[in-house]
Amino acid sequence: MQLDIDIEAPWPATLDWEALAARASDALAQIAPELANPRLSASILFTSDAEIHSLNRDWRDRDKPTNVLSFPMLERTELLALAHHGPPEMLGDIALAHETCAREAADKGVPLEHHAAHLIIHGLLHLAGHDHEISPADADAMEALEVLALALMGIADPYSAR
Numbered sequence: 001m002q003l004d005i006d007i008e009a010p011w012p013a014t015l016d017w018e019a020l021a022a023r024a025s026d027a028l029a030q031i032a033p034e035l036a037n038p039r040l041s042a043s044i045l046f047t048s049d050a051e052i053h054s055l056n057r058d059w060r061d062r063d064k065p066t067n068v069l070s071f072p073m074l075e076r077t078e079l080l081a082l083a084h085h086g087p088p089e090m091l092g093d094i095a096l097a098h099e100t101c102a103r104e105a106a107d108k109g110v111p112l113e114h115h116a117a118h119l120i121i122h123g124l125l126h127l128a129g130h131d132h133e134i135s136p137a138d139a140d141a142m143e144a145l146e147v148l149a150l151a152l153m154g155i156a157d158p159y160s161a162r
Contacts, residue, residue, distance in 0.1 A: 001029060001035060001038075001040045001041060001091070002040070002041040002088070003018070003021050003022060003025055003041070003042055003043070003044060004041065004043040004044070005017065005018045005046070006043070006044070006045045006047075008045070008046060008047045008051070010048055010098045011046040011047075011098050015113055017116070020113055020116060021044050021120050023117070023153055024117045024120040024121050024124070025120070027121070027149040027150070027152035027153045028121050028124055028125070028145070028149040030149070030152055031145060031148045031149055032128060032145060034079050034080055034082075034128055035091075035124060035128055037079075037082055037084055039084065039085075039086055039087070039088055039089045040082075040088075040089055040090075040091045041088055041089070041090055041091065042090070042091045042092055042093065042094065042124065042127060043090075043092075043093045043094070044094045044095075044096070044120060044123075045093065045095040046116075047095055047098065048098055048099065049065040049097045049098065049099040049100055050065070051095070051097070052065045052066060052067075052069060052095055052096075052097035053097075055095055056069060059071070065097050065099070065100055066097065066100065067096065067097055067101050067104060068094060068096050068101075068119040068120075068123045069094065069095045069123075070092060070123045070124075070126035070127050071092050071093040071094075071095075072091070072126065072128075073091060073092040073127075074089065074090075074091055074092070074127075074129075075129065076129025079091070079128055079129060091124075091127045091128070092127040094120065094123035094126075094127065096116060096119055096120070096123075101116055101119060108158070110156075110158070114155045114156075115158070117150065118146060118150060118158050121145075121149045121150065122142075122146055125142055125145060125146065130142045130145070143159055146158070146159075147159065
């Protein structure tokens, strides 16, 4: 999948966020074949809580920041039917909030880059039509995909501490 990455302050320049996003996307494509389609592209915005708060308020009617937002541009049925040959197709947009992600990573005792990788995978799964809010079974299925993709990256199961 082609990724268009935009990194804003306050995300630290000491880490290669583009490489992390590419690794997360590649790992996910190994276990979710619909995301291995070479026609797909997605954009990922690494931004601030203030920007996420604004996006969440304007697009989701939720007046608060959150860790990750996903804005799909294809229905799951369209994604599954998408041929591997043809013009590029935009899967959607993801935005990650630095302050919330950093706070959550610290609370969990994990590196920020591991938590960000988890949220990128989580966001890409939402773009692919997965939704953990539909039912407990859907949540379990989505979590299982996240855990497998993270394992391919050498990142521990984020749900094992529950």
